[in-house]
Amino acid sequence: MRLNNSYFFTLREDAKDEDSVSSNLLVRAGFIKKSSSGVYMILPMGWKVLQKIEAIIRDEMDKTGCQELLMPALIPEDVYIASGRRAGFGNSMFSLKDRKGQPYVLGPTHEELFAIAAKMQIRSYKDMPFSLYQMQTKFRDEPRPRYGLIRVREFIMKDAYTFDKDEHDCDIAYQKQFNAYKNIMDRLHLNYKIVRADTGVMGGLLSEEFQAVTPLGEDILVLCDDCGFASNIEVAPCVPEKEEDDGTRETLTKEETPNSRTIEEVAEHFHKSAKKFVKTLIYNVDGKAAAVMVRGDRDVNETKLRKLLNANAVELADPAMVKEATGAEVGFAGPINIKCPVYADEEVKYMHNFIVGANETGYHYSGVNNEDFKVEAYADLRNIADGDICPQCGKKVHFAHGIEVGNTFKLGTKYSKALNLQYLDQNNQLQYVWMGSYGIGPARAMAALAEQNADENGINWPKDLAPYQVAIVIISMKKEEQVKAAEDIYEKLTAKGYDVILDNRDLRPGVKFKDMDLVGIPYRITVGKGVSEGRVEVKPRTGEKKDIAIEDVLSETDAFFKN
């Protein structure tokens, strides 16, 4: 590409409406521009990178034998009602009506349509296995879009679906996709971790996430370097810490604690560590109150709570519900004489002589023991903490933040049952199809790459993902010999298959250098005064300049890109 007469611009300052490092760099480098909240234009530079990412994904998908197709984004609402997911998605689905008043939605993910497509193919067990994928625009009305391309409302997703006759074959198909995903992540040069995750709205038997590691990430990854344990915090099991028991039992005492609602305040009042308290949190579980007890310094894990109670929605109760359940203001809830079911974290079982709220505004009980109240169940209900015991090997886990770039789901028969996707087996028996679904966000991957590879000059793209591989910068457009030599090099490199950008704008050299670094072209050829002696300068974006003969440009460039 020659830069004059091209759509190319950069900005010198950060955008007002962008927050993250990556989104600001991508906007400044002219890759993307916010159109409305959580919706982006992908401009030519960004599109080049995105297409390179997509090409890698397509290549790996095709290698697994997966066939590409394209589904509509506009889908009758009925399709999601039939699968039972319309309610699950709720407000996060964009919905609209056509001129006849028929309700439609914009697809947030496509299990249903793919199951319908599979139905057209599948009659017998002989019709499987097969798999399908698409690269298509998804719509999710996120309550709070943020971090540029990382949390958006309209985005391209590669989603793949596998169809198999039984669990055994499904596992094989899953493993094949899983391996393809590893190849994709490796080829994208992402620093990533694979973690166990919750299946969420997708349902199914197993979910693994491919997480790009960066402090910006919204997901917390629980990792153990000793045994390789890796899990999203939402499903990481906890090993209860067992308090030493000296056998003494204090007597249950009610104490006035007028201005102590938070754990910090109560700990201050009693002059004891938060570990001697039990927080009792009132949750609204599908409209009904439930109390959850965890040690004072722990946090409730709502995913675990939702699973334990087999609930659809779990959220902290509002003050009115708290008052109804406890008879007290928020901050004084406790398990003794509470008017709702109580669930306690396992760790509470091993505590003695602790302190809880008294269900009376301004009072707490001390000297509390497990015999003093009744619980429905003890279960793992808390979030694992940084430095906790690894549930797999007993050493210590540590936390990292990640951006979920990909996700694989072993769905089982959830959708085939909902949508009646069946086949006849060898014994002439009707069976349900086993499905898997696999998603990757190419634009998220692009943002994650920008986040992981940002430096003080711009984005340091991996060599094969940069929008252009080589930039030829002409120092002075007024010097005909420079222009001519640069054009000549441009033609040669392009003919050899390189993606080349020729900066033939009539600007000062410094501006061009800054632009090429901001955009992140890995290799630069500078054509300046040396041309009269048959020499140009080459420079890797993050390396040293080198003065070479013009005849050697091709071989030097080859050498750089081979490594």
Place this chain on the structure above:
RNA sequence: CGGGAUAUGGCGCAGUUUGGUAGCGCGCUUCGUUAGGGACGAAGAGGUCAUGGGUUCAAGUCCCGUUAUCCCGACCA
């Protein structure tokens, strides 16, 4: 959905407290001097001050409404 903030040339901002007819930096145009890491000088172009109403002789500025955007939280494949 709760709390907070913002909206002024293409971009980033000041001006609002104290009402008097809009300014700065970057970018852009022209000319000149420059020319290897975001040059300098001179002269210019470019704004219904988000939007609708109101107060006033007079509103970017004060009052009421609306919309959009952002932040914290809730939520989230």
